[in-house]
Amino acid sequence: MSQSRKDTKIYVEIVNELRLMIERKNLKPGDKLPSERELSERLNVGRSSVREALRALELLGLIETRRGEGTYIRDYGGHQLVQLLSTFILQDENAKRDIIExxxxxxxDCLWLNLHKSSDGQLQEFKSWAETAHYTDDEFFLKVVRLTENHLFLRMWIILKDYYNSLQLDQIATSKEEYVQLIDMLITRNESLIRNAYKSLRKLSKN
Amino acid sequence: MSQSRKDTKIYVEIVNELRLMIERKNLKPGDKLPSERELSERLNVGRSSVREALRALELLGLIETRRGEGTYIRDYGGHQLVQLLSTFILQDENAKRDIIExxxxxxxDCLWLNLHKSSDGQLQEFKSWAETAHYTDDEFFLKVVRLTENHLFLRMWIILKDYYNSLQLDQIATSKEEYVQLIDMLITRNESLIRNAYKSLRKLSKN
DNA sequence: TCTAGTACAGTGGTCAGACCAGTCGTTTCT
DNA sequence: AGAAACGACTGGTCTGACCACTGTACTAGA
Known part of the structure; x- marks a missing residue:
């Protein structure tokens, strides 16, 4: 730990320290963090402060702890976080509309990105998968979002998807033909066609 | 505390317990939670476990603690949370391109939403502001995003804006006429016109 | 009477140490 | 060689202690 422990709470400093450590050592999901006792010594803080930081990160889903083994960096998915937050803050009705919208x-946006950035080969491959495989709506659009190679959209979409599913809306059935057609529209590279195809797939009238 | 402390970690149970407590007593932002020592007694757990739960919720931005006073429920904003998550996640190099994109x-999207949802009156008001006031690009688009009344987009945009600005890109100058024209295009309610107007304002060729 | 000052109880912040309960690798016994 | 026992290490939890800070009730002085 570096400076005055007056201004910032120690556990927050530890969180930052961990972040730096992960960055410096280029730690990836699955890698092991130092033990609580070692962190406590290295940073000159009490073990309980270290634990407060770790527990917070754990609740965020950023790390995973296994008794007897250690603490590991986790592949962030956002699952438990979303669940927690949704029960805390998702009461008002506007939030619901915001999520869907x-x-x-x-x-x-992701469809649009693919329309501009994906190669014909990628789209063809995607299409043949869509024609043969079994998949849910989430799985289909996960592929769409992944194809954009935009991690930001990926993170946001995953979180949104979880929120969306927690809303318990009535499921609208989508046929395989509709998915395939959507990809066909991508291949045409026509912006308004893809927009209409998506609207129709989602059974949207104007919005 | 209710059941076996075998399966679930205590601090997670405490988080749930707090959630129930907030629900039962219908506590609102600003209300005070029981003190750490009292919670520790009431739930028959150690104070350190209580603290682990509270610290986690604090990092999530759900509660606020003031030394010497107590712990209070917070008006959830989500800012620091997203901030935290993004700094953890946003380390790779493509991140830059992702942010801009x-x-x-x-x-x-927000322009599109306004095109569909905002009233003529709102847009006219917006326009006269744009014609007379002094504003930065961020201030202009903050208004655009706010106008959609979609809090999710608002939160995401604010974070994105901060990151975007931290990228230290070359600023492209935008004249007041261009902003006003953008609003004019909104008023026409024409999707492709607004798209082109935005592209031109951002000096984008195709992407 | 009113005010300024003080004392105290309560609260969060932090630490040290203890013990339990798992995991894993090594050693030892069969 | 295989199984059992051991020991080192890890996280999980509790207790008690001390500090710094806040709000309040009480008290001494004006």
Whole structure:
């Protein structure tokens, strides 16, 4: 630990320290962090302060702890975080509308990105997968979002998807033909066609 | 505390317990939670476990603690949370491109939303502000995003804006006419016009 | 009477140490 | 060689202690 422990709470400093450590050592998901006792010694803080920092990160889903083994960096998915936050803050009705609206628009953005950035080969491959495989709506659009290679959209979409599913909306059935057609529209590289195809797939009238 | 402390970690149970407590007593932002020592007694757990739970919730931005006073429920904003998550996640190099891409598309989404949801009156008011006031690009688009009344987009855009600005890109000058024209295009309610107007304002060729 | 000052109880912040309960690798016994 | 026992290490939890800070009730002085 570096400076005055007056201004900032120690556990917050530890969180930052961990972040730096991960960056410096270029630690990836699955890698092991130092033990609580070692961190406590290295940073000259009490073990309980270290634990407060670790527990917070754990609740965020950023790390994973296994008794007897150690603490590991986790592949961030956002699952438990979303669940926690949704029960805490997702009461008002506007939030619900925001989630639906935002998820749809981001999906549309990703389609648009693919329309501009994906190669014909990628789209053809995607199409043959869509024609043969079994998949849910989430799985289909996960592929769409992944294809954009935009990690930001990926993170946001995953979170939104979890929120969306926690809303328990009525599921609208989508046929395989509709998914395939959506990809066909991508291949045409026509912006308004893809927009309409998506709207129709989502059974949207104007919004 | 209710059941076996075998399966679930105590601090997680405490988080749930707090959630129930907030629900039962219908506590609102600003209200005070029981003290750490009292919670520790009431739930028959150590104070350190209580603290681990509280610290986690604090890092999530759900509660606020003031030394010498107590722990209070907070008006959730989500800022620091997203901030934290993004600094953890956003380390790779493509992140830069992702930020730019995402910020632009979300701005476009918000324009699109306004095109469908805002009233003529709102847009006229916006226009007269744009014609007379002094503002930065951020201030202009903050208004655009706010106008959508979509809190999710608002939060995402604010974070994106901060990151975007931290990238130290060359600023492209935008004249007041261009902003006003953008609003004019909104008023026409024409999707492709607004898209082109935005592209031109951002000096984008195709992407 | 009113005010300024003080004392105290309560609260969060932090630490040290203890013990339990798992995991894993090594050693030892069969 | 295989199984059992051991020991080192890890996280999980509790207790008690001390500090710094806040709000309040009480008290001494004006």
């Amino acid at each position: 935002t998820k749809y628009l981001i999906e549309l | 995402t910020k632009y598309l979300i701005e476009l």
